[in-house]
Amino acid sequence: MHMKLSADDLLVIMHLTRERTLENAALALGKDSSSVFRGIKRIEAKVGEPLFTRSRAGFKPLPMGLALCEQAEQIHAGLSAADALLGGEDVGLTGPLRVTTTDLLLQSVIHPRLAAFREAHPNLQLEFNVTNSFENLSERRYDVALRPTSQPPDDMIGLRLGTIDYKLVGAPEYLDGLGELDFQEFTWLIPGDSLQAHPANDWFRDKVPSPASLIRYDSMSLLADGIRSGLGVGILPDIPTLLDGLRDVGEQPAIYQTDLWLLYHPSNRGNLKITAFDGFVRGALGA
Numbered sequence: 001m002h003m004k005l006s007a008d009d010l011l012v013i014m015h016l017t018r019e020r021t022l023e024n025a026a027l028a029l030g031k032d033s034s035s036v037f038r039g040i041k042r043i044e045a046k047v048g049e050p051l052f053t054r055s056r057a058g059f060k061p062l063p064m065g066l067a068l069c070e071q072a073e074q075i076h077a078g079l080s081a082a083d084a085l086l087g088g089e090d091v092g093l094t095g096p097l098r099v100t101t102t103d104l105l106l107q108s109v110i111h112p113r114l115a116a117f118r119e120a121h122p123n124l125q126l127e128f129n130v131t132n133s134f135e136n137l138s139e140r141r142y143d144v145a146l147r148p149t150s151q152p153p154d155d156m157i158g159l160r161l162g163t164i165d166y167k168l169v170g171a172p173e174y175l176d177g178l179g180e181l182d183f184q185e186f187t188w189l190i191p192g193d194s195l196q197a198h199p200a201n202d203w204f205r206d207k208v209p210s211p212a213s214l215i216r217y218d219s220m221s222l223l224a225d226g227i228r229s230g231l232g233v234g235i236l237p238d239i240p241t242l243l244d245g246l247r248d249v250g251e252q253p254a255i256y257q258t259d260l261w262l263l264y265h266p267s268n269r270g271n272l273k274i275t276a277f278d279g280f281v282r283g284a285l286g287a
Helices: 007-019 022-029 033-047 063-085 103-120 172-176 199-207 220-228 272-285
Strands: 052-055 058-061 095-101 124-130 144-148 157-170 187-191 213-217 233-237 256-264
Touching (some): 007 063, 007 095, 022 033, 058 063, 095 103, 095 272, 103 124, 103 272, 157 172, 187 220
Parallel strands (some): 095 144, 187 213, 187 233
Antiparallel strands (some): 157 256
């Protein structure tokens, strides 16, 4: 039976859907940009309809393009499995992987073990976006999000990596200089205006209605640095590399909990780069 599309055609569709630009798709495919452009035009002619819209932001798949990408993912997964059985080199971990996460997770989970991950996958080009709000992965600006949340967006799929406790902590030199532990008398380090939705703010407003002193930060990483510098107390996620050298304030239980998710767009289902990054994050967390 004559097939309209070949496996190579489907892989072109898959990589252009994932990467959004001709340049990045070409890098992933081991081709040049002009070859990918000619290829997608030829494929669309075979199909008889456009598969992508084009804009300055890149190539966005239309419904038929997404449907064909899903078929391509299955072929790609099968080829990768066959390659693994033969002991061949992992050809899937090349090209860009765009990660959006929070400053604290980048600092305390990703960075401490990133060198080993880079050594294992030297051809993977990592791009990090640091923000404390969800990026819209449906716009394909980023491939994967590592986020603490108990309500992941409906338009994403992903993997729940575990639960993070948040604790009230301070530096020993600050805590040792206090007398009785009085919440109202602490110097509090809290998330600033751009982080008003942070759960720490709800707890703080409820438990400390009239603080004697406070410092606000628009960066959770800088807030953590302030606590380590002995400026006061604050709420941080219970991640060993982050809380190293800090001390719990009194006998406080966990202030609250959130789930930790690795999230991605449905069109990235089966993406080997995301699978590898998931394994890396799990290892960094000791999961």
